[in-house]
Amino acid sequence: MTSPLLEVRGLKTVFHDLKGAWPAVDGVDLIVEPGEILGLVGESGSGKSVTGFSLVQLIDAPGEVVAGDVMFKGEDLRRASEERMRNLRGDRIAMIFQDPLMTLNPVLSIGEQMCEAILEHRTVSRQEALKEAANALARVGIPSPEARLKQFPHEFSGGMRQRVAIATALLNKPDLIIADEPTTALDVTIQSQILFEVQKLSRETGAAVLWITHDLAVIAELADRVAVMYAGRIVETGTVDDVLDHPRHPYTLGLLGSSAAAIAPGERLRQINGMAPSINSRPSGCPFRPRCERALAICSEVDPSPQSDREHSYRCHNPVPEGSTP
Numbered sequence: 001m002t003s004p005l006l007e008v009r010g011l012k013t014v015f016h017d018l019k020g021a022w023p024a025v026d027g028v029d030l031i032v033e034p035g036e037i038l039g040l041v042g043e044s045g046s047g048k049s050v051t052g053f054s055l056v057q058l059i060d061a062p063g064e065v066v067a068g069d070v071m072f073k074g075e076d077l078r079r080a081s082e083e084r085m086r087n088l089r090g091d092r093i094a095m096i097f098q099d100p101l102m103t104l105n106p107v108l109s110i111g112e113q114m115c116e117a118i119l120e121h122r123t124v125s126r127q128e129a130l131k132e133a134a135n136a137l138a139r140v141g142i143p144s145p146e147a148r149l150k151q152f153p154h155e156f157s158g159g160m161r162q163r164v165a166i167a168t169a170l171l172n173k174p175d176l177i178i179a180d181e182p183t184t185a186l187d188v189t190i191q192s193q194i195l196f197e198v199q200k201l202s203r204e205t206g207a208a209v210l211w212i213t214h215d216l217a218v219i220a221e222l223a224d225r226v227a228v229m230y231a232g233r234i235v236e237t238g239t240v241d242d243v244l245d246h247p248r249h250p251y252t253l254g255l256l257g258s259s260a261a262a263i264a265p266g267e268r269l270r271q272i273n274g275m276a277p278s279i280n281s282r283p284s285g286c287p288f289r290p291r292c293e294r295a296l297a298i299c300s301e302v303d304p305s306p307q308s309d310r311e312h313s314y315r316c317h318n319p320v321p322e323g324s325t326p
Contacts, residue, residue, distance in 0.1 A: 039211050072176065096179040
């Protein structure tokens with residue numbers, strides 16, 4: 001058996017204010033195997049993006065990672081120096097952000113930025129680096145890539161900038177890609193092309209992918225396994241087929257039911273009642289209790305521990321009956 005490429009245990013990230021330290025990520029456990037695509041899904045504010053940033057030491061004050069282990073290929077990233085993390089980021093670990101302006105420098109041409117990403121980590125000629133950069137742009141659907149390398153970010157649309165950011169992240173064939181909703185601004189055709197390229201890279205190089213999104217349709221098409229996040233915790237995890245076809249946690253069932261793809265034409269959209277709690281107002285017991293139609297008395301007193309059916313695990317005192325469909 002191979003060791004996990006990424007193993008996260010008990011990850012906790014808090015944000016400080018004058019009244020205390022509030023957990024945005026509260027004891028997250030994740031395992032990603034080589035060549036596996038894991039989808040991390042949940043509503044806005046569930047802690048998905050903070051989890052991704054925490055893994056690669058990109059949490060700024062007033063945020064702070066206060067507990068947990070982040071093991072990447074046997075190395076504990078929480079104890080790695082900033083110099084070591086700079087060497088890993090952009091080379092063995094690629095991060096694709098939701099906002100491409102977090103990646104692209106407005107005063108450098110696209111070619112300069114992509115060449116820099118290659119030359120920082122590999123010894124190749126500048127001409128070879130430019131050729132690799134042009135090929136990467138072509139793979140993500142950017143026409144006339146050689147000409148585009150001479151242009152600057154402001155000359156691209158938002159969707160085109162995102163494609164450049166994705167192409168740049170894939171340049172060095174990383175071992176792990178952490179993608180934070182990177183296809184949100186793209187049209188369906190380009191999104192499908194990007195998903196195909198990510199799957200192809202994962203199959204050909206053994207790269208693992210942590211794909212962070214709220215879009216269950218993307219996860220159904222892309223991922224091997226899925227982890228559902230709510231209020232800073234993983235509430236359900238398993239294979240895509242197990243979780244999406246037979247959800248056991250009421251929150252997962254609610255997410256599936258609120259998807260437009262889950263209802264017949266002409267029917268009203270179903271929605272989960274209420275709103276996700278803020279990090280400084282989490283309820284006692286199960287965090288999902290105030291919104292849950294299956295809540296019991298114990299749910300207000302005891303936070304449920306994980307239980308599992310083989311590789312399918314969930315945290316719920318009154319789970320959705322096995323075999324139920326959304």
